[in-house]
Amino acid sequence: MGRRDVGILHPGSMGAQVAAQAVAAGATLRWLPQGRSEATRERAGDIGLRPVADLRELAGACEILLSVCPPAAALDVAAQVADAGFRGVYVDANAVGPERMAEITDVFAGGAVTVVDGGITGPPPREPGRTRLYLCGDDAAVARVRDLFEGTALTPFVLPGPVGRASALKLAFAAYNKISYALAAQACALADGHGVLDELVDLAGHLLPDTPLGTPEHLATAGARAWRWEPEMREIAGACRAAGVSAAFAEAAAATFGRWEAHKDDQAVTAGELIADLGRGTSSGTSPGRKGLPSR
Missing domain, CATH: 1.10.1040 (N-(1-d-carboxylethyl)-l-norvaline Dehydrogenase; domain 2)
Known part of the structure; x- marks a missing residue:
């Protein structure tokens, strides 16, 4: 295939709609059903997400991982992804502060992961013009994430500067x-x-x-x-x-x-x-x- 898949952690009400925008733009989205609720499974099925057996399979199949989870879980989710051997672009799009983003970046220090800081403002994206995704960090990685959502109901905005500004x-x-x-x-x-x-x-x-x-x-x-x-x-x-x-x-x-x-x-x-x-x-x-x- 021309490009490897994108993974979403975890498709709740916001994450599911974020994933839906990437799917609508032509990306293949994978997710991990293990431990998720029936409502989450139904959302994932409705938007065409492809299930995987475990986190290691998700990490191995995807070149971009999107983390959209409650802020209290953001650091733990990043640590689990690092332990699974992920190599690619990790987008933390959670409501965390710059200091927490620094901790998340440190989780991947020394590995083959590039962290992109993402900040979502507005409601779950369903119609153009209401929801924005602010991105900052490594220029090349930010460009790849921006391209993933270009032209969708989730409008990407690039902020120049290091990780932490979008948060x-x-x-x-x-x-x-x-x-x-x-x-x-x-x-x-x-x-x-x-x-x-x-x-x-x-x-x-x-x-x-x-x-x-x-x-x-x-x-x-x-x-x-x-x-x-x-x-x-x-x-x-x-x-x-x-x-x-x-x-x-x-x-x-x-x-x-x-x-x-x-x-x-x-x-x-x-x-x-x-x-x-x-x-x-x-x-x-x-x-x-x-x-x-x-x-x-």
């Missing part, structure tokens, strides 16, 4: 984008505790209609994803400290998302339930919240 940009964007959900929930919990939640939702819907505060159903989407966002906030906190910036906002957001761990992948959770979670167990005796909010 820093990704986390800076996430700091604003995702912490805004925690701030909205905090404001709603405060209002609920004083009996003015409906009024707050009405006010925010009028003045801030396109924000998590102004759209309760938008806020509700954070519940199912909070288990991934909590470790991302820890990465943001570390990146802030490394830059001499206060990590207080990120640490507070991590604590907020930690309160929603029980809602992992629960697409039916409501904004009212998330707000109630913030009101439980407080020392001020505030209201436990409500089970629903008016929709706008």
Whole structure:
């Protein structure tokens, strides 16, 4: 065959759509079903991913490996790939900070692996213009990854400079984008505790209609994803400290998302339930919240 295959670790909701873009561009994508959920297997089948028996087979068959996993697992996944004898371009596209990227690069030190730093911004790529893949690192390796996604719904952007810059940009964007959900929930919990939640939702819907505060159903989407966002906030906190910036906002957001761990992948959770979670167990005796909010 003209070029060796591309591997994806691991195709969750974001990773599956990233893989789908490479498939649509003509690449052959392989993945490791071992230990993955039935939902993940169905996603992989729907987009045409080819299964392999184990990580060593994946490492041997592929010249590019894409790591799209929860940030807390990124370093462990890299170590497993290194142990499997991979030789090629390793793209870490996880929500990790520059310091973690340096650790991931060190995992492959002395081997035949070139690490590319990738930062994905936006939703899982399904339509052009909404999701970007920022890339930095070795010029030749970055060009190969850029070409893999050129013309797809995942738009590649090359950042000049060393590994770490794409991760820093990704986390800076996430700091604003995702912490805004925690701030909205905090404001709603405060209002609920004083009996003015409906009024707050009405006010925010009028003045801030396109924000998590102004759209309760938008806020509700954070519940199912909070288990991934909590470790991302820890990465943001570390990146802030490394830059001499206060990590207080990120640490507070991590604590907020930690309160929603029980809602992992629960697409039916409501904004009212998330707000109630913030009101439980407080020392001020505030209201436990409500089970629903008016929709706008």
